[in-house]
Amino acid sequence: MQRIILDVDSAGDDILAVLFAAAHPDIKLEGVTTVTGAAGPIKQVTDVVLNTLSLAGRDDIPVHAGAWRPIVGHAKAAMEAPVHFEKRLTARFGDRLKTFNPPAPEPRRKANPGHAVDFIIDMAKANPGEITLVTTGPTTNAALAILQEPALPSLLKNMLVLGGNFTTPGNMTPLSEYNIWADPEASRIVLNADVDKILVPLDICEDNRVADSMLTRDDIADMASIGADNAVVDMIGEVFPIYIDIWREFFGLVGFPMDDVITVALAFAPDLVTTTAPLFADVVIDKGVARGQVVAYRGHQILPGGDGPKTTRIATGLDGRRFLSIFKTTMARYARAGDLGTAA
Template identity: 80%
Template sequence: MQRLILDVDSAGDDILAVLFAAAHPEIRLEGVTTVTGAAGPIEQVTNVVLNTLALAGRDDIPVHAGAFHPIVGNSKADMAAPVHFEKRLAARFGERLKRFNPPAPPPARPATPGHAVDFIIETVLAHPGEVTLVTTGPTTNAALALLQEPKLAGALKAMLVLGGTFTTPGNMTPLSEYNIWADPEAARIVLNAATDKILVPLDICEDNRVADSMLTRDDLADMTAGARDNPVLAMIAETFPIYIDIWREFFDLVGFPMDDVITVALAIAPDLVTTTAPLFADVVLERGIARGQTVAYRGRQILPGGDGPKSTRVATGLAGRRFLDMFKATIARYERGAARTDA
């Protein structure tokens, strides 16, 4: 049983990651923490998680609201751009956009008292060497926790960090991926921490070389064909066709990339990915097109630098079909009345 804290910003695949982690028999989800990111302000992010867990029948899982702003960030207009992304799509997708990142209705329960950073620190220190921290949005909460508690880096079992890009073009600038770009200062703190971690970049998520890991309309049809009474799958089948269409038509991918779910899945199946040897990874902080670029020190350079901890393995390949089968099987566990045999 893998003990996880899942730190999310509630964009589309964060919802799927929460549902996956809440249902998988080999995961003990200690709590979900929220951070402002691609889905909007912290209230929206937190309400999405609370509503998602209610649908999953997992109101027992704590949800702690966290950072409402990056440590430094970028211009106000640039930071708001991902949230208002749908305005660029209105002419193409019309009414279908109502299913894309809609305002979350008020949840039936409030967020759990206490800040996300405090929850991360308290939970990890109470179970040293047992808890993996998974970040699928900007790493602000993780960075603040590492800064606040020097013992945290050594007490974590590991970190799984979604972010960065090395060979695939960035989705914020040609060089930068959103999660790292949104709070580069936080990402540098996290990547410089002496904690074993896997960095999951766009290269193995949002690239057609890993097309077999992406969710398509055919996958939704296959999943629903055998379902009788699965409210979680019904929500996915109703909500995610627009996500599939956007990533096909705007980003030229064969389906909807499952970045966040892939990152969570590595907690129980790290062999889903091939990785580099442990290396030092860093982040460009300077303003401009390279802000938020991830840099991996893989060889020997003449100029000094790259002398930080070799604590990051960068994922370079993915068993996409195996991952997608794992996702489908986990979502099928929400079938009402279905017999479950937990590991």
């Protein structure tokens, strides 16, 4: 049983990651922390998580709101671009966009008291060497926790970080992926931290070379056919077809990429991916098109540099078919025998 804290920004695949982590038998989801990111302000992000856990019948899982802005960030218009992304899609999809990142209804419970950063630190201190911190959004909370408690890297079991790109073009600039770009200073702190981590880049998530890991309508139909009376699968069938269409038509992918769920799955199945040897990874924080680019120190260079801790393994390949099978099997666990959203 792998004990994790899941740090999210509540974009579409974050919702699936929360559901996955809450139901998989090999994961104990100790808590969910939230950070401002692709889904909008911290209240929206937190309310989405609370509503998702209620749907899952897991109101017992703590939820702590975290950073409401990046450490430094970018110009206001650039930071808001992902949230307003749907405006560019209105002419193509019209009213179908109503299920794409809608305002979250008021949840039936409130977030737990206390900041996400304090929760991460307190959990790691109380359970040294047992907690895996999984970040699937900007790494602001993780970086602030490391700054506040420098011993945190030695207290964590490991980290799983979604972010970066190497062979696949970035989705914010040609050189940068959103999670790293959104808070490059925070990402640099996290990747420079002396804690074992796997970095999950766009290369193994948002690239048609791993098409067999992407969610399609066929996968939704598969889940619906085996998951009788399953509120979670019903929600996926209602909400996620538009995500599939957007990622096909706008990004040229065969389906909806499951970046966040893949990252969570590595907590109990790290062999789903092939990785580099442990290396030092850094982040470009200078202004310009390269801001937010992850730099992996490999090979041999004449100029000095790259002398940080070699603690990051970069995922380079994925067993997509096996991953997607695990995901669908896990969602089937939400089939109900009575109460709404109670996992079987």
